[in-house]
Amino acid sequence: MHELPVTESILKIVLKHAKLNSARKVVTIHLQIGKLSDLEDDWIQRYFDYLSKGTLAEGAKLKIVRTPVVLQCHACSRSYEAEMERMEDWVCPECGQKAGTLLSGREYTIKEMEVQ
Numbered sequence: 513m514h515e516l517p518v519t520e521s522i523l524k525i526v527l528k529h530a531k532l533n534s535a536r537k538v539v540t541i542h543l544q545i546g547k548l549s550d551l552e553d554d555w556i557q558r559y560f561d562y563l564s565k566g567t568l569a570e571g572a573k574l575k576i577v578r579t580p581v582v583l584q585c586h587a588c589s590r591s592y593e594a595e596m597e598r599m600e601d602w603v604c605p606e607c608g609q610k611a612g613t614l615l616s617g618r619e620y621t622i623k624e625m626e627v628q
């Protein structure tokens with residue numbers, strides 16, 4: 513379970529921003545999570561509900577969007593989006609090379625939040 517520490521750090525950032533904006537309540541938090549990440553939406557919300565009790569973010573709804581997996585080809589340096597379901601088929605559309613460096617797909621970011 514890596515959801516707990518991740519959710520803790522999300523909550524920390526959210527509360528910091530809420531304070532900076534003199535918010536009374538955090539209503540919605542838009543998160544972007546890479547498709548390759550094994551964080552489960554349900555668990556993040558569950559941990560968030562638990563951790564945010566008694567804070568400005570209590571009851572906030574998490575809206576999670578999965579961001580694509582992006583690779584950079586080792587041969588020609590082109591970056592391209594890959595389907596995670598077919599990891600063994602990841603091939604550069606430019607030159608056909610199979611090896612690539614993962615540029616994104618595992619990260620998580622807070623895109624936006626709505627406050628009152």
Ligand SMILES: [Zn+2]
Nearest residue numbers: 585588604607
């Ligand atoms: Zn290539």
